[in-house]
Amino acid sequence: MQAEIVILGSGTSMGVPTLGCTCAVCTSTDPRNRRMRPSIAVEWQWEGAPRRVLIDTGPDFREQALRSGVHHVDAVFYTHPHADHILGLDDLRPLSFRHRPNYLPLYADANTARILERVFEYTFSPASQYPTRARVQLFPIDGHDTTQVAGAAFQRVPLQHGNVEVSGFRFGNAAYLTDMKSIPDASLPLLEGLDVMILDALRPQEHPSHANLEEALHWVEVVKPRQAWFTHMSHEIDHEATEATFPPHVRLSYDGLRIPIEI
Incomplete structure (x- = not known):
């Protein structure tokens, strides 16, 4: 079944341009250097x-949804509970209302679900009196769980984000592995035979919880996807100059990019 991945955001937690910065990337006129949160x-x-x-x-x-024409959503999967990955949950409200009388399903591991329930207490608490809260329902995922959504299977792929386990996802011949430092040995079989892999590549320098460019290239060599796209990139990465140093099957993603896949 043919599908597309839409890169809604390819930036790091501070976005690019980064507030207060006047570096060459933050002041670049190349639209590929303007990166919203991942x-x-x-x-x-x-x-x-x-x-x-x-x-x-x-x-x-x-803003990502308006730009990319996101008028409906069938489900949302969460990788982990950091601010740059969850704080737009309330913007699901008008999209969730279309699911009446049902609820928009959200899938998250136990730690992420717990933090979502705390941060968005007015959404999830049974005692909430907020009449137009998002019509969403949390469902737990763990281990290598596979979830079916409208004929497509989404499998959780455990990753290491520093010393914290987070969720990557495989769907069809593609995988999305943002916010990772390493891939545990037990997860590698889940990534065999990929045509498209999108993975964390924060910056050239070492980082304690994110893969840098060298480490991201290492994981491309380990997993051997037909095509790799880097994401979660900081203002230390200039699109044109950095991409020119890569082999042909490795590219930098950018906001608005559409990647065809089989799902």
């Missing part, structure tokens, strides 16, 4: 209707 949409057709899954809803989600 998120993707996966889009396909099922039973004659358009389908869409989001992975993360960061603080830029509203």
Whole structure:
């Protein structure tokens, strides 16, 4: 089944341009150097209707959705509970109302679900009196759980984000592995035979919880996808200059990029 990945945001937690910075990347006129907080949409057709899954809803989600024409959502998967991945949850409200009388399903591991329930207490608490709160329902995922959404399977892929386990996801011949430092040995079999891999590549320098460019290239060599796209990039990465140093099957993603896949 044909599908597309839409890169809603390819930036790091501070975004690019970064506030207060006047470096060459932050002042660049190359639109590929303007990066919102990291998120993707996966889009396909099922039973004659358009389908869409989001992975993360960061603080830029509203603008990303307007720019990319996100008019409906079938489900949302969360990678982990950091601010740049969850703070747009409230912007799901008008999209969730379309699910009446049902609820928009959200999938998250136990730690992420716990923090979502705390940060968005007025959304999830049974005692909430907020009449127009998002119509969403949390469902737990763990281990290598696979979740079916409108004919497509989304499998959780555990990753290490520093010393914290977070969720990557495989769907069809593609995988999205943002905010990772390393891939545990037990997760590598889940990534065999990929055509498209999107993965964390924060900056040239070492970082305690994110893969730098050298480490990201290492994981490309380990997993051996047909095509790799880097994401979660800081203002220390200039798109044109950095991409020119890579082999042909490795590229930098950018906001608004659409990548065809099979799901």
